[in-house]
Amino acid sequence: MSTETLSPVEDRPRVNTGAPFAALLRPAEPAHIIHSDAEAIAIARRLAGEFATESSLRDREGYLPIAEVNAYSQSGLWGITVPKAYGGAGVSYATLAEVIRILAEGDSSIAQITQNHLALVAHIELDGTEAQKKELFGLVLQGTRFGNAFSEKGSKNVAAFETKLQLEGDHAVVNGQKFYTTGALLAHIVPIVAVDDQGKGWLAFADRAAPGLTVVNDWSAFGQRTTASGSIRIENVKVPLNRLVPVAAFDRPTAAGPISQIIQAAIDAGIAAAAIAETVAFVRTRSRPWIDSGKEAASEDPFTVSAVGELVIRLHAAEALLERAGRAIDRALAEPSEDNVTVATLVTSEAKVLTTEIAIAATNKLFELSGTRSTLQEHNLDRHWRNARTHTLHDPVRWKYFHVGNYHLNGVTPPRHPWN
Numbered sequence: 395m396s397t398e399t400l401s402p403v404e405d406r407p408r409v410n411t412g413a414p415f416a417a418l419l420r421p422a423e424p425a426h427i428i429h430s431d432a433e434a435i436a437i438a439r440r441l442a443g444e445f446a447t448e449s450s451l452r453d454r455e456g457y458l459p460i461a462e463v464n465a466y467s468q469s470g471l472w473g474i475t476v477p478k479a480y481g482g483a484g485v486s487y488a489t490l491a492e493v494i495r496i497l498a499e500g501d502s503s504i505a506q507i508t509q510n511h512l513a514l515v516a517h518i519e520l521d522g523t524e525a526q527k528k529e530l531f532g533l534v535l536q537g538t539r540f541g542n543a544f545s546e547k548g549s550k551n552v553a554a555f556e557t558k559l560q561l562e563g564d565h566a567v568v569n570g571q572k573f574y575t576t577g578a579l580l581a582h583i584v585p586i587v588a589v590d591d592q593g594k595g596w597l598a599f600a601d602r603a604a605p606g607l608t609v610v611n612d613w614s615a616f617g618q619r620t621t622a623s624g625s626i627r628i629e630n631v632k633v634p635l636n637r638l639v640p641v642a643a644f645d646r647p648t649a650a651g652p653i654s655q656i657i658q659a660a661i662d663a664g665i666a667a668a669a670i671a672e673t674v675a676f677v678r679t680r681s682r683p684w685i686d687s688g689k690e691a692a693s694e695d696p697f698t699v700s701a702v703g704e705l706v707i708r709l710h711a712a713e714a715l716l717e718r719a720g721r722a723i724d725r726a727l728a729e730p731s732e733d734n735v736t737v738a739t740l741v742t743s744e745a746k747v748l749t750t751e752i753a754i755a756a757t758n759k760l761f762e763l764s765g766t767r768s769t770l771q772e773h774n775l776d777r778h779w780r781n782a783r784t785h786t787l788h789d790p791v792r793w794k795y796f797h798v799g800n801y802h803l804n805g806v807t808p809p810r811h812p813w814n
Contacts, residue, residue, distance in 0.1 A: 397573040399425075401559055401718075402437045402725070404416075404455070404457070406455075406457040406458065406460075407457070407458045407460060408455070408456040408457060408458060408460075409456040409458055409611060409613055409619055409622050410611065410612060410613055410614050410619075411611045411612075411697075412610070412611065412612045412626075413450060413610070413611055414608050414609065414610055415422065415579050415611045415622075416603075416611050417582070417601075417603040417609075418460070418580060418582070418602075419510060419605065420537075420538065420582050421464070421467070421468060421536070421537040421538075423468075423537075423788055424535075424536045424537060425468045425469070425470050425472070425473065425480075425535065425536060426468065426470040427466060427468055427473065427481065427580060427601055428470040428471065428473065428474050428483045428485075429483055429537055430470075430483060430485075430487060430592070431483070431485045431489040431653060431764075432473045433483075433553075434470075434471060434483060434485055434490075435489065435493060436491060437469050437470065437471060438471060438492075438493040438496040438497055439496055441465065441466060441469060441471070441497060441500070441560070442496045442497050442499055442500030444462075444465070444500070444587075444646045445454060445462055445466075445497065445500035445504050446499075446500040446501060446668075447500040449500065449501040449503075449777075450774045452503075452509070452620050453503070453619055453804060454774050454777075455622065456619060456620065457620065458502050458503070458579070458580070458620060458622060459503065459507075459620050460580060461509060461682075461731055462501070463504065463539070463580050465747050466497075466507075466508070466712075467506060467539050468631040468702025469492060469538050469805045471497075471508075472495040472511055472512075472534060472537070472539060473515075473534045473535045474489075474513050475487075475512060475516065476492065476507065476531045476534055476535055476707045477491060477519060477531075477578035478799060479500075480527060480528065480530065480531040480532070480535075481531070481532070482534075485722040486718025486721070486724050487649075487653065487718055487719075487720035487721075487727075488717045488718075488719075488721050488724070490512070490652040490657070490659040490660075490720065491656050491657070491659070491716045491717065491719070491720045492561055492660070492716075492720075493579040493655075493660075494508070494660035494661060494664065495660040495661075495663045495664045495713070495716065498661040498662075498663070498664020498665055498667075498668070499664040499667045499668045499671070500617065500664075500667075501620075502661055502665045502668070502781045502785065503619065503620040503781070504617055504619050504620070504624075505660075505661050505664060506661055506785065507576060507577045507580065507657055508577070508619055508657075508791065509542075509576060509577070509657050509658065509661070510541065510542035510544065510577050510585075511540040511541070511542075511578055511581075511652075512653075513650075513653060513657065513812070514540045514542075514585055514597070515531075515534060515598065516643075516649070516650060516654075517639065517641075517643055517650060518530050518531065520642075520643040520648050520650055521640050521641070521642045521643050522639050523638050525636065526636065526639060526699060527635075527770060528666075529636075530599070531714055533583070533743050538579060538581070538582045538583060538617045539542070539577070539580065539581045539582050540577070540579070540583050540584070540585055540599075541576075541577040541578030541579070541583065541584040541585070541602065541609075542574065542575050542576055542577050542578055542584070542585065542693060543557075543572040543575055543578060543584050543585065543586040543587065543600075543626045544573040544574070544575070544585075544587045544801065545572060545573055545575075545629065545800055546570070546571065546572055546573060547571075547573035547574070547625075549591075552813065553811060555570075555587055555588065555589050555595065556568065556570060557570025557571070557586065557587065557588040557589070557592075557628060558570060558573065558576060558588060558589060558637075558666075559562060559588035559589065559590050559596055559598060559783075560590070560591070561590070561635070561667070561765050561784075564634065564635055565598070565631055565632045565633060565634050565635060566598055566632070566633045566634075566635065566638055567630055567631070567633075568586050568588050568598050568600070568628050568630075568631045568632075568633060568788055569628055569630060569631075570586075570628045571625065571626065571627055571628065571631060572625060572626040572628065573610065573623075573624070573625045573626075574623050574626060574730055575619070575623055575625065575626050575696070576621050576622075576623040577621075578602075578609050578626055579609050579611060579622040579624065580622070581602050582601075582602050583598040583599050583600065583601060583602060584599075584600050584601075584602050584607060584609070584626070585597045585598065585600070585639075585711075586600055586626075586628060586631070586633075587601045587641065589727030593808055594640070594641075595640070595641035596614055596638050596640055596641060597634065597636065597638070597639040597640075597641060597706075598631075598633040598638055599633065599638075599639070600628075600631050600633050600637070603630065604631050605626075605630075605631070605632075605770070606627075606630045606632075607626065607631045608626065608627040608628040608629070608630065609624070609626050610624050610625045610627065610629050610689045611623075611624055612624040612625055614788055615713075615784050616780050616783075616784065617777075617779075617780035617781045617782070617784025617785065618780075618781050618784045618785050618789040619785055628722060628738055629666070641745050644810045644811055644812075646730075647726075647732045647734075647735040647736075647810070648726070648730050648731050648735060648810075649723045649726040649727050649730065649738050650810075650812070651734060651736040651739060651742075651810055651811060651812055651813070652717055652719065652722070652723050652726065652735075652739050653740040654812045654813075655742045655743070655744050655789075655814065656716065656719050656720060656723060656745065656746075657811070658746065658785070658788050658789070659712075659716055659719070659742065659745045659746040659749040659750075660716055660749070661753075662746075662749035662782065662785060662786055663709070663712050663713055663715070663749045663752070663753070664703075665717060665722075665756075665757065665778060665781050665782045665785065666709050666712070666746060666749065666755075666756040666757070666782070667751045667756075668778055669753075669757045669759075669760050669778040669779075670705050670706065670709060670756050670760075672704070672707075672760055672764075672775055672778065673702065673705070673756070673759065673760045673763055673764060674702065675759075676693075676775070677692045677693050677698060677702075677763055677764055678691075678763040679787065680767060680768070680780070681693075681763070681765045681767075681768075682695075682765065686727050689768070692765075698763050701759060701762075701763055702763065705752070705755065705756050705759060707754075708748070708752045708755065709752050709756070711748055711752075712745065712749045712752045713750050713752075714746035715741065715744050715749075716745045716749065716793075718741055718745070719738070719741045719742040719744070719745040719794065720775055722734075722737050722738040722742070723738045723742065723790075724736070724743045725737075726738040732807070735810075736807045736808065737802070738799070739797075739808045739810075739814060740798055740808065743794040743797060743798055743808065743814070744794070744798060746789075746794055747791050747794045747795065747798075749793045750786045751791075752783055753782040753785075753786055753787060754783070756778075757778045757779035757781075757782040758779065760763060760775060760779070761775070761776075761779075768777060775805070788813075791814040793814075797809075797814065
C-alpha cells in the first residue's frame with residue numbers, strides 16, 4: 395500500500411446528496427446594472443472564461459457552482475431582459491441568445507440555471523400588473539434570482555399540473571410536488587406553477603425560505619449534473635396575493651414559447667461550440683494520425699480536416715438561425731400579431747432542431763476524431779456528450795419537424811405552450 399498522504403476532500407457543497415438544501419442569503423450589495431447589448435456580451439465572455447476553468451472539476455466532483463452563480467447574477471446578466479422602462483437594458487433576444495451560447499460554452503450547467511429565471515422575467519412582462527412589474531423587475535435588477543417549480547414528474551403529461559392553489563384572505567396556500575426544478579436550489583424566490591379550483595393556472599412567487607417549501611438536492615442525471623434540477627415539496631406554502639401572476643401568455647399570441655425555446659437552443663449551441671473546441675485542441679496536441687493517411691500529424695489527416703470543417707459549418711448555420719430567431723422574437727414582442735408570433739415560433743423551432751443536431755454530432759465526433767485516448771477519465775471529455783444528450787431531451791425535436799412541415803404544407807399554425 396502506498397504511504398503517500400492523501401489530500402483532504404475539498405469541502406464544497408455537492409449535488410445529489412438527497413438532502414434538503416437551505417436557502418442562500420440574498421446579495422448584500424445590489425447587482426451591477428448592464429446598459430447595452432454590447433456590454434452584456436462583453437461580460438458574458440469574461441464570465442464564460444472564468445466558468446470554463448473549473449467546469450470539468452465541478453462536473454467530475456459534483457460541486458455546486460454557488461460562487462459562480464453568485465458572480466453570474468451580480469454581474470447584471472440576469473437582468474438584461476428587464477425592459478428599459480423599468481431600468482433594465484431590454485436587450486434584443488438575439489443578444490440574449492448569444493449571451494447564453496457564450497456562457498454555455500464555458501459551462502452549460504451554469505447557463506441552464508438561468509433558463510427559467512429569464513423565461514419568468516418575460517412572463518412578468520406579458521402577464522403581470524404594473525405594480526408587479528415594478529416590484530419584481532426591481533428585485534431582479536438588484537440581483538434577486540428566480541428559481542422554478544414548474545414541472546411534475548408523475549403527472550399525465552408535462553402540461554397536466556396537480557399542484558393546487560387555494561385563496562385564503564390576503565394570501566394563497568399552495569400544495570404539491572415538483573421535479574426538474576432547475577435554478578430553485580440556489581434561488582432567492584421560487585415561482586410555483588399551480589392551479590386553482592377552477593383549473594386556472596398561476597405563478598405563485600414564493601420566498602425560497604418560506605415555511606413548507608423544501609428544495610431537495612436529489613438531481614441524479616448523468617448530464618448537466620451541476621444544475622441541481624431536483625425536487626421540491628410544497629406543503630401549505632403561503633404566498634401573498636400580490637405575488638400571484640396568472641399564466642395567461644399562451645391564451646393569446648405572445649412570444650412566451652419562443653422565448654423559452656431560444657434559451658434552450660442557445661445552451662445546445664454552446665455545448666456544441668465547446669465540444670468542437672475540445673476536438674480541435676485534442677487533435678492538434680494529443681491525437682495520432684491514422685496509419686493509412688501517410689501524414690505526420692493527426693491535424694493533417696484529410697478525413698479529420700473535412701469532418702471538423704463540416705462541424706464548424708453546421709454550428710455556424712445553427713448560430714445564424716439563433717440570431718434570426720432572436721430578431722423574430724423581438725418583432726413578435728413589439729407587435730404580437732398572430733403572424734409575427736407564428737414566425738417567431740417556427741424560426742425558433744428551426745434553430746432548436748439545428749442546435750440539437752450539432753450538439754449531438756459534435757459531442758460524438760469529439761471521440762471519433764480524437765481517438766481512444768480521448769476517452770480516458772483524466773480528460774473528462776464525455777461530459778460534453780452527457781450534457782448534450784441530457785439537455786437536448788428537454789423537448790423532442792421530432793415535433794419541431796412536424797410543426798414546421800405542417801405549417802408550410804397545410805397552413806396549420808404551431809400550438810402555443812412553453813415547449814414550442
